[in-house]
Amino acid sequence: MGRASPNAKNPTITDVAERAGVSVPTVSRVLTGAARVSPAKRKLVEAAIAELNYRPSAAARVLVSRRSQAIAVIAGNTSRYGYAETIRGIEIAARAEGYTVMITVVESTDEDEVDRAIAATLTQALAGIVVLKFDPPGVAALQKIPPDLPVVALSGTRETGLRQAALDEASAAEELTDYLLGLGHATVHHVRVPPSRRVDGRTTGWKRALNKRDAPVPPLRDATWDPKSGVRIGRELAEDPDVTAVFCGNDEIAMGVMRGIAEAGLRVPEDVSVAGFDDHPLAELWNPPLTTAEQDFAGLGRRGFQLLLQALDGTGDRLYSSERPRIVLRDSTAPPRARDTA
Amino acid sequence: MGRASPNAKNPTITDVAERAGVSVPTVSRVLTGAARVSPAKRKLVEAAIAELNYRPSAAARVLVSRRSQAIAVIAGNTSRYGYAETIRGIEIAARAEGYTVMITVVESTDEDEVDRAIAATLTQALAGIVVLKFDPPGVAALQKIPPDLPVVALSGTRETGLRQAALDEASAAEELTDYLLGLGHATVHHVRVPPSRRVDGRTTGWKRALNKRDAPVPPLRDATWDPKSGVRIGRELAEDPDVTAVFCGNDEIAMGVMRGIAEAGLRVPEDVSVAGFDDHPLAELWNPPLTTAEQDFAGLGRRGFQLLLQALDGTGDRLYSSERPRIVLRDSTAPPRARDTA
């Protein structure tokens, strides 16, 4: 009678072996599928596992095998739309492959905070890491990861030698800006979300489109991640009669900008066209429905995990995966109309 | 010379001990702070740790100490607003206390899926689990967690003996409905989000308010989690001239309903008042700004982790923590106006 009977603690592999009447390594072989086991013993072992409700200890496994089935996701945030969706994509792909997902949030670029977060994460045995290189904390965290650990970066500027999945935001932003210009707007103003670095795909694409058409490049407006920061900017933009089209760094900022424009007494799209970016689930329901670029964040996460997985099993050597967001035209953009001077 | 020199693998506690010229347990004592170590040796150990860039192995630690500094969060979803914010709250509180957070998503109530997810999670050494009992998958998962593991449920119906943090949604929903009734509406229609069980706080509070004022209880409308499901319901509601006020299970559904109402050619709040629930970050920016109840999801997550922590250190025996959402009155609700019959 195993010592498992009284007080029913978690059964160990030894309990299973005793119950099945086989040796411990045989149970291990059934568990891992590493070596062939006779059908008879396999059945005995499986029965014992089921009866005892045995679950192997990941800690013990990791310790001896030096392999882990866990990955960490490092992100500057977990609840904003693009972040949350990306994490969801990673989680789904990881779960399908039997990987456990840990979350590490790094909120600032403060060196101590980044170091502490990375150290705490590396304490766990990890097969690899996925970093959301969406913002400066993500960039800072990426630099601190030891080079021997498989890493995938999501978005951000491209680095040679780095495994990376991305969305071709620059092309989509260029296409969207070009569409507005094509509508007849003399130029397109841009409200930027906090960039991860100096260069930012959305801003780059916007500038590219303006230059191509020889349109003037108006000064950048910087919003924070808070949609409300767009409201003030919207009001300011509404005061300038030269502003007939605005391209916003994301849909939430666009919604804030639209509110600011409404508060100033102007109408979208009659007086000012507004375009966003991301295709947030509410963009379609907005009043008016928002023109934007559809970003498949969940797909980004999925592709990122696959890049990592492929590095882990050595079943591929692709380093880069990029996808182009699709432009979604709705009612918040229209040809310009003559406006009164303020 | 330690075997750590060539090929610089992760250093072990043995490497640190050798380098510092002390025994392995002494290093351990410095690490855990469990016992006093002379200042001289402590300094040596700390220097060795820094020089080798040593990080203890959580796996080895867990194996021998039978204690873990990791928790799992089980959720039906990770990216919808309330879920994402709650997880953020848990993560922040956990990080502050040195805990690692693992995410397990359970998308359906399918017994196999739930079992597999729980089994995979329990493979990891866990100090405890936080379950988002927001939906049927959460409820199903909660039932499968072994009773010896400390658990906290977030929201959901109250169960005796279960550690639980909640938001008093029923009271807030009652207050909101009562406010609409007080505005002069003959009754208030309700669009429900998928409930976690038969009883749902928001629906309960709505019914309570109607009964108190002897207002008729109109048939329930069921939305899915997808905001778009509200659009069709909004159109249907708009066709019924008796509908002058609608209370929606969350803000996103309310936004969908408002769009449906707009598509039917009616105006909010002039023709129909619409109230939501949650105070989504975009509710304030909506056109018109949405009347709602502010739910502190991040606070819910924080309180949930604290309940767990207190059970872990035995520093408290509170089982239940509830907070009441605050009603936020904006422009989407107004007194009723006579409407034409369709």
Place this chain on the structure above:
DNA sequence: GTGAAAGCGCTAACAC
């Protein structure tokens, strides 16, 4: 195919 023996990196128990 199967079992015996060794040992992963750490902490607990116990001497001194």
Place this chain on the structure above:
DNA sequence: GTGTTAGCGCTTTCAC
């Protein structure tokens, strides 16, 4: 205070 010894639950040799 500090070192010695044992052993957590597994997988990995290596015999047979």
